[in-house]
Amino acid sequence: MSTEAKNDHTDEVRGHLEEGxxxxxxxxxEGLHSSDIGRILGSLDEEQAMRVFRLLPPEQASAVIxxxxxxxxxxxxxxxxxxxxxxxVHEMETDDAADVISELPVEDARQVLEGIDRQESxxxxxxxxxxxxxxxxxxxxxLASVPExxxxxxxIEEVRRKAAVIENISSVFVVDGNGRLIGAxxxxxxxxxxxxARIIEITNRDAIRVRTDMDQExxxxxxxxxxxxxxxxxxxxxxxxxxxxxxxxxxxxxxxxFEDFYKMAGLNIGARALxxxxxxxxxxxxxxxxxxxxxxxAAGIVKIFEGTIEQLVILAVLMPIVAGMGGNAATQTITVIxxxxxxxxxxxxxxxxxxxxEVVVGFSNGFLTGAVAGFIAYLLGASVYVGLLLFxxxxxxxxxxxxxxxxxxxxxxxxxFDPAISSSIFVTASTDFGGFxxxxxxxxxxxxxxxx
Amino acid sequence: MSTEAKNDHTDEVRGHLEEGxxxxxxxxxEGLHSSDIGRILGSLDEEQAMRVFRLLPPEQASAVIxxxxxxxxxxxxxxxxxxxxxxxVHEMETDDAADVISELPVEDARQVLEGIDRQESxxxxxxxxxxxxxxxxxxxxxLASVPExxxxxxxIEEVRRKAAVIENISSVFVVDGNGRLIGAxxxxxxxxxxxxARIIEITNRDAIRVRTDMDQExxxxxxxxxxxxxxxxxxxxxxxxxxxxxxxxxxxxxxxxFEDFYKMAGLNIGARALxxxxxxxxxxxxxxxxxxxxxxxAAGIVKIFEGTIEQLVILAVLMPIVAGMGGNAATQTITVIxxxxxxxxxxxxxxxxxxxxEVVVGFSNGFLTGAVAGFIAYLLGASVYVGLLLFxxxxxxxxxxxxxxxxxxxxxxxxxFDPAISSSIFVTASTDFGGFxxxxxxxxxxxxxxxx
Numbered sequence: 041m042s043t044e045a046k047n048d049h050t051d052e053v054r055g056h057l058e059e060g061x062x063x064x065x066x067x068x069x070e071g072l073h074s075s076d077i078g079r080i081l082g083s084l085d086e087e088q089a090m091r092v093f094r095l096l097p098p099e100q101a102s103a104v105i106x107x108x109x110x111x112x113x114x115x116x117x118x119x120x121x122x123x124x125x126x127x128x129v130h131e132m133e134t135d136d137a138a139d140v141i142s143e144l145p146v147e148d149a150r151q152v153l154e155g156i157d158r159q160e161s162x163x164x165x166x167x168x169x170x171x172x173x174x175x176x177x178x179x180x181x182x183l184a185s186v187p188e189x190x191x192x193x194x195x196i197e198e199v200r201r202k203a204a205v206i207e208n209i210s211s212v213f214v215v216d217g218n219g220r221l222i223g224a225x226x227x228x229x230x231x232x233x234x235x236x237a238r239i240i241e242i243t244n245r246d247a248i249r250v251r252t253d254m255d256q257e258x259x260x261x262x263x264x265x266x267x268x269x270x271x272x273x274x275x276x277x278x279x280x281x282x283x284x285x286x287x288x289x290x291x292x293x294x295x296x297x298f299e300d301f302y303k304m305a306g307l308n309i310g311a312r313a314l315x316x317x318x319x320x321x322x323x324x325x326x327x328x329x330x331x332x333x334x335x336x337x338a339a340g341i342v343k344i345f346e347g348t349i350e351q352l353v354i355l356a357v358l359m360p361i362v363a364g365m366g367g368n369a370a371t372q373t374i375t376v377i378x379x380x381x382x383x384x385x386x387x388x389x390x391x392x393x394x395x396x397x398e399v400v401v402g403f404s405n406g407f408l409t410g411a412v413a414g415f416i417a418y419l420l421g422a423s424v425y426v427g428l429l430l431f432x433x434x435x436x437x438x439x440x441x442x443x444x445x446x447x448x449x450x451x452x453x454x455x456x457f458d459p460a461i462s463s464s465i466f467v468t469a470s471t472d473f474g475g476f477x478x479x480x481x482x483x484x485x486x487x488x489x490x491x492x
Numbered sequence: 493m494s495t496e497a498k499n500d501h502t503d504e505v506r507g508h509l510e511e512g513x514x515x516x517x518x519x520x521x522e523g524l525h526s527s528d529i530g531r532i533l534g535s536l537d538e539e540q541a542m543r544v545f546r547l548l549p550p551e552q553a554s555a556v557i558x559x560x561x562x563x564x565x566x567x568x569x570x571x572x573x574x575x576x577x578x579x580x581v582h583e584m585e586t587d588d589a590a591d592v593i594s595e596l597p598v599e600d601a602r603q604v605l606e607g608i609d610r611q612e613s614x615x616x617x618x619x620x621x622x623x624x625x626x627x628x629x630x631x632x633x634x635l636a637s638v639p640e641x642x643x644x645x646x647x648i649e650e651v652r653r654k655a656a657v658i659e660n661i662s663s664v665f666v667v668d669g670n671g672r673l674i675g676a677x678x679x680x681x682x683x684x685x686x687x688x689a690r691i692i693e694i695t696n697r698d699a700i701r702v703r704t705d706m707d708q709e710x711x712x713x714x715x716x717x718x719x720x721x722x723x724x725x726x727x728x729x730x731x732x733x734x735x736x737x738x739x740x741x742x743x744x745x746x747x748x749x750f751e752d753f754y755k756m757a758g759l760n761i762g763a764r765a766l767x768x769x770x771x772x773x774x775x776x777x778x779x780x781x782x783x784x785x786x787x788x789x790a791a792g793i794v795k796i797f798e799g800t801i802e803q804l805v806i807l808a809v810l811m812p813i814v815a816g817m818g819g820n821a822a823t824q825t826i827t828v829i830x831x832x833x834x835x836x837x838x839x840x841x842x843x844x845x846x847x848x849x850e851v852v853v854g855f856s857n858g859f860l861t862g863a864v865a866g867f868i869a870y871l872l873g874a875s876v877y878v879g880l881l882l883f884x885x886x887x888x889x890x891x892x893x894x895x896x897x898x899x900x901x902x903x904x905x906x907x908x909f910d911p912a913i914s915s916s917i918f919v920t921a922s923t924d925f926g927g928f929x930x931x932x933x934x935x936x937x938x939x940x941x942x943x944x
Contacts (some may be wrong), residue, residue, distance in 0.1 A: 075717045083839050109837070196683055203680035208721065210662060210679075227662075227679045228655035231648055264746075265527045267739035269660065269721060286738050287719035293746060298831055301753045305827035306820060313832030314842065317852045321860075324824050324853070328817065328861050335816040336868045342809045343872055349801075349808050356801050356808035357794045360815065360924065364787040365780065368758060368917065372776050375757040379750055380765030385561070387535050390766065400769045401776065408773075409780050416788045420795055464823060472812065 048076060050083045057088055066095050074100060078107025081116070090119040098124070102131035109314070110143065122148065126155035133206070134160070135180035135288070138167040166281075175259050176252030178292065179273040179282030182206040185213040186239055188222055193235040195225065208285050210269045214243045221272055221280040223247045249274050252281060259284060260292045300378055303460035306331065327465065334469030338363075341473055345480035352492055354422050355483050358430055361413055362479045366437035366471030367464075369405060373398055373445030374467055381449060381459050395446050402442030403435060410434030425491045426483075433479035440474035441467075500528060502535045509540055518547050526552060530559025533568070542571040550576070554583035561766070562595065574600065578607035585658070586612065587632035587740070590619040618733075627711050628704030630744070631725040631734030634658040637665040638691055640674055645687040647677065660737050662721045666695045673724055673732040675699045701726050704733065711736060712744045752830055755912035758783065779917065786921035790815075793925055797932035804944055806874050807935055810882055813865055814931045818889035818923030821857060825850055825897030826919055833901060833911045847898050854894030855887060862886030877943045878935075885931035892926035893919075 049068060056064045069077055069092070077096070081089040081104065093116045096104060105113055105128060117125060117140075129137050129152050137156075141149045141164060153161045163181040170176025184202040186195045195212055203209055211224045224247035225239060233242050249272045250259050262268065263286060273282040299309050306327035311320065342349070342359070349356050377394070380386045386394060413434055414427035422430075445467055449459035486492045501520060508516045521529055521544070529548070533541040533556065545568045548556060553572075557565055557580060569577060569592075581589050581604050589608075593601045593616060605613045615633040622628025636654040638647045647664055655661055663676040676699035677691060685694050701724045702711050714720065715738060725734040751761050758779035763772065794801070794811070801808050829846070832838045838846060865886055866879035874882075897919055901911035938944045 073718065079836070082837075083841055199680060199683050203684055208719070210721070227683070228651060231651050231679070231683070232655055264739075264742055266525060267660070269662070269738065286721065286742075287716075290716055290738075290742060290745060293742060294749060297746060297749045297753075301756075301827060302831075304753075305823045307824050307827055311824075311828055313828045313838055313846055315849075317849050317856070320849065320853045321856045324821070325857050325860055327824070328820060328857055329864070331817060331820045332813070332861050332865055332868075335813045336865070336872075338816070339809050339813050339872065342812065346805050346809060350805045353798050353802045353808075356805075356811075357791050357798060359808075360794065360812060360928075361784070361787045361791050363812065364790070364920070364924065365783060367920075368780060368783045369776070371757045372759050372763075372779070375753060375759055376763055376765045379754075384531070385534075386765055389535055394765055397767075397769050397772065401772045404769070404773045405777050405780055408777055409784050412781070413784055413788070416784075420788075420791065465820065468816070468819075472816065476812075 048079055048083075050080050053080055053092060054084065054088070057084075057091065062091075062095055065092060069096060069100070074103035075107045077104045081108055082112060086112075086115050090116060093119065098127040099131045102128045102136075105140065106132070106136050109312075111314070113140070113143065117144070122151050122155070126152055130156045130160065133180050133182055134163045134167055135178065135282075137164045139172075142168060142172070170252055173256045174252060175250045175254040175256065175273050175284060176282075178256055178259065178288050179252070179284045181282050183213060183272070183280075183283040184209050184211075185215055185280060188214050188216055188240045188243070190214075190239045191235070192230065192233045192237045192239055192242070195230060195239045196235070199227065199230070208270070208287070210285075211247075211272075212239075213272050213280055213283070214239055215280050219280060220278040221249055221274050224272060247272070250284070251276065256292045257296050260289050260296065263289045264293065297382065300382060300460040303458060304374065304378065304464055306465050331465050331469075334465060335472070338469060338472035338476060341476040342480065345476075345484060348480055348484045348487060351487065352426075352483065354417075354420070354426060355480060357420065358417055358422065358426070359476055359479050362430065362433045362437050363472045363475030365409060365413070365434060366441045366475045367468040369402060369438045370441035370445040370467040370471045371464060373402075373442055374449060374464075377446050377449045378460050381453055386450070391450055395443070395450070398442035398446040399439055400442075402439040406435035406438030409438075423492070425486060429479065429482050429486055429492075433475065433482055436478040437471060437475045440478075441471050444470040444474075500531055500535075502532050505532055505544060506536065506540070509536075509543060514543075514547055517544060521548060521552070526555035527559045529556045533560055534564060538564075538567050542568060545571065550579040551583045554580045554588075557592065558584070558588050561764075563766070565592070565595065569596070574603050574607070578604055582608045582612065585632045585634055586615045586619055587630065587734075589616045591624075594620060594624070622704055625708045626704060627702045627706040627708065627725050627736060628734075630708055630711065630740050631704070631736045633734050635665060635724070635732075635735040636661050636663075637667055637732060640666050640668055640692045640695070642666075642691045643687070644682065644685045644689045644691055644694070647682060647691045648687070651679070651682070660722070660739070662737075663699075663724075664691075665724050665732055665735070666691055667732050671732060672730040673701055673726050676724060699724070702736070703728065708744045709748050712741050712748065715741045716745065749834065752834060752912040755910060756826065756830065758917050783917050783921075786917060787924070790921060790924035790928060793928045794932065797928075797936060800932055800936045800939060803939065804878075804935065806869075806872070806878060807932060809872065810869055810874065810878070811928055811931050814882065814885045814889050815924045815927030817861060817865070817886060818893045818927045819920040821854060821890050822893035822897040822919040822923045825854075825894055826901060829898050829901045830912050833905055838902070843902055847895070847902070850894035850898040851891055852894075854891040858887035858890030861890075875944070877938060881931065881934050881938055881944075885927065885934055888930040889923060889927045892930075893923050896922040896926075 053065055105116060141152055184198050186198050199209060199212060211226045213224050214222045216222055223243040223245040225243055229242055248266055252273055252275055270283050270285045272280055273284060275281050302309055308323040311323040410431040414431040417430045418427045453459040505517055557568060593604055636650050638650050651661060651664060663678045665676050666674045668674055675695040675697040677695055681694055700718055704725055704727055722735050722737045724732055725736060727733050754761055760775040763775040862883040866883040869879045869882045905911040
């Protein structure tokens with residue numbers, strides 16, 4: 041397929057729908073990848089999407105249903121009969137089937153589990169036990185494995201059998217008589233071996249394995265660190281129960297990074313652009329209330345200096361500059377630190393250095409931008425002393441930004457909290473406090489000294 | 493290898509170093525993965541790291557040098573002779589060799605290119621031509637390929653030959669007499685076929701391919717969309733010139749997401765937590781100056797209402813609440829939108845709906861938090877009318893946040909700019925303007941009406 045052709049056929053499908061040419065649609069969809077069909081369904085309105093979906097044969101329908109978002113998936117599933125749904129689920133790999141079934145209402149889930157074949161149903165039910173964000177929740181039961189007593193020829197026979205029904209076999213796993221994992225043999229190594237050799241001779245006993253309860257983020261890190269393509273999953277007794285492939289992990293990696301930044305922005309992990317308003321409000325308003333508390337506390341600081349502002353209103357004009365610049369500098373710091381923590385670049389050893397560096401950077405950037413800000417204040421009609429005041433307060437507040445922006449995530453990480461949760465809200469609260477307090481506090485001192 | 497054992501051996505290595513037991517270190521490192529050794533080197537000081545690095549055999553050294561960050565890599569490379577460097581580079585795959593050589597000073601690069609064997613040198617030089625962030629820059633020259641006339645048996649022979657020297661072969665590529673790519677055969681399909689069959693019969697002619705000039709982000713999206721493990725790269729004439737494997741793509745995906753959030757935070761892509769202060773300042777200060785401009789403009793708005801504030805200082809106390817809450821709401825909106833744009837969830841069709849939704853969410857969240865804020869203002873000593881004023885201004889500003897937070901990235905995307913660049917700076921500038929203007933403007937009207 042040419043990747044240059046970016047035409048997504050949506051308009052074509054829409055045209056056929058309006059003219060009622062269902063057979064044309066079927067012909068068109070036949071040649072498309074499930075992910076492209078999923079995109080087309082997402083661009084149609086619900087009724088059209090259901091009509092198109094019903095035109096797909098079960099095998100394609102089962103692939104497409106995994107490509108659309110959760111909401112559309114519910115709509116599509118509700119549009120087909122439970123017999124059809126059973127057929128669709130039957131076509132899926134066990135991990136995908138478990139994901140889809142876990143989203144169904146209990147009664148429908150039960151029906152589907154009874155409808156698909158018994159062995160498949162048992163495999164899916166086993167997967168349903170594991171929390172979604174663990175290795176157990178990500179794994180699939182389909183894999184190629186042989187007992188340690190097998191020959192290379194027998195192993196190739198196993199691959200041959202499995203390759204007909206499973207995608208992306210890259211390794212065969214070797215187990216002992218109790219089903220416990222001994223190691224893995226990558227396919228290229230299998231091809232290299234003579235057919236009569238015993239599989240155990242070419243088995244990599246050090247092959248990385250993960251336990252069902254390992255957190256998905258940790259699994260993803262292993263894939264990345266060791267450039268893995270698939271990994272066997274074992275239970276508490278070391279028995280082989282499934283495998284995780286890289287394509288599932290790519291999504292996990294993406295999810296985990298987005299999560300960090302969601303937390304920084306004060307957003308629930310589940311929030312999406314296409315959420316209905318009521319859900320969007322529910323996802324966001326708790327964080328806004330939290331922000332209201334910190335903003336009110338910052339306002340309390342300003343309140344302390346009401347008398348000072350009363351005497352010199354230009355202070356009220358300039359104070360948002362100090363606070364805002366501090367907030368921006370703090371966001372820069374925290375973003376760099378959260379990334380470095382996610383990638384494991386910050387160690388106990390260099391943490392102190394990083395902190396010191398952030399203070400130096402804060403001082404310098406405060407000095408540079410503060411000097412210009414002082415000049416701008418002068419243009420806005422402030423006296424030279426007010427300009428000096430602004431300059432000093434900006435240096436102080438940018439240093440506060442550097443300290444808080446780096447210490448907060450580091451300390452949270454140290455005590456096993458999520459470093460990203462320290463988020464814009466707390467850090468900008470600190471720079472609001474810092475900005476108002478240093479600027480208005482210094483102003484009060486300057487006044488007492490008779491400079492203002 | 494047990495993944496549970498998290499001991500990273502750094503202290504052990506340090507102990508051996510102090511006691512001068514180099515042979516102990518060699519023995520210890522022998523059993524470790526390059527990525528673990530890289531982590532140990534990163535935790536040691538430079539001199540220690542160089543000492544340990546010199547103990548590694550060339551093959552391991554070449555793997556380790558790819559695992560450390562760019563700065564440490566320079567240090568380590570400078571610590572070995574050019575003969576040793578040639579040996580180390582010789583052990584690398586061509587894409588990694590090209591990356592390392594591109595970081596060397598020109599003279600050293602020339603020496604290495606002359607030192608490694610001629611064919612390898614030519615392959616590396618070809619790769620050096622492509623920009624780093626394109627398919628050409630990410631690909632490696634090592635791959636398994638056969639002419640279309642080959643039999644399955646001959647193809648297996650090719651895999652056998654290549655598997656001895658290259659990692660992660662998952663497909664064999666099939667080319668015509670002019671070296672043009674016809675298609676690919678996954679290894680499991682190869683194993684399924686009879687040895688005397690012709691390879692062309694089982695070749696997937698629709699196999700996804702990319703051109704050397706394709707942007708790395710687009711390549712990454714293809715991997716993700718089609719769950720690929722490797723992809724062949726062709727030149728403008730369709731000739732097979734290399735392949736890209738999933739492990740290189742995982743890093744690209746991560747990089748691209750981080751880039752989005754870096755831009756949102758006002759940070760240069762290259763900024764890192766471990767940058768020396770001078771570099772950190774250079775990376776950040778331009779954005780801070782940009783922010784200074786917008787913050788000063790916002791201060792200009794406050795300046796217009798100086799007279800109003802003079803009459804009622806409590807306004808200066810409360811105005812940061814309006815601006816800050818708007819900024820927070822805008823950050824929530826923009827984060828959700830940038831994510832959705834990155835994942836392709838927002839289409840021309842649903843963009844209007846998203847915008848309308850954000851306005852509704854802004855109104856509701858403004859209403860809820862504004863009511864509480866009004867009450868807090870009352871506690872801080874404001875009159876009922878000031879409380880009402882705060883309530884109304886917060887509703888207005890949260891709606892501004894919703895509109896700007898969603899329109900800005902959408903419009904930028906529409907005109908092919910990067911949606912993330914709209915960043916905190918511009919959006920919070922808008923909510924600062926909006927906050928100060930609605931709050932102080934309404935206050936002025938209330939005053940004229942004799943309510944304040």
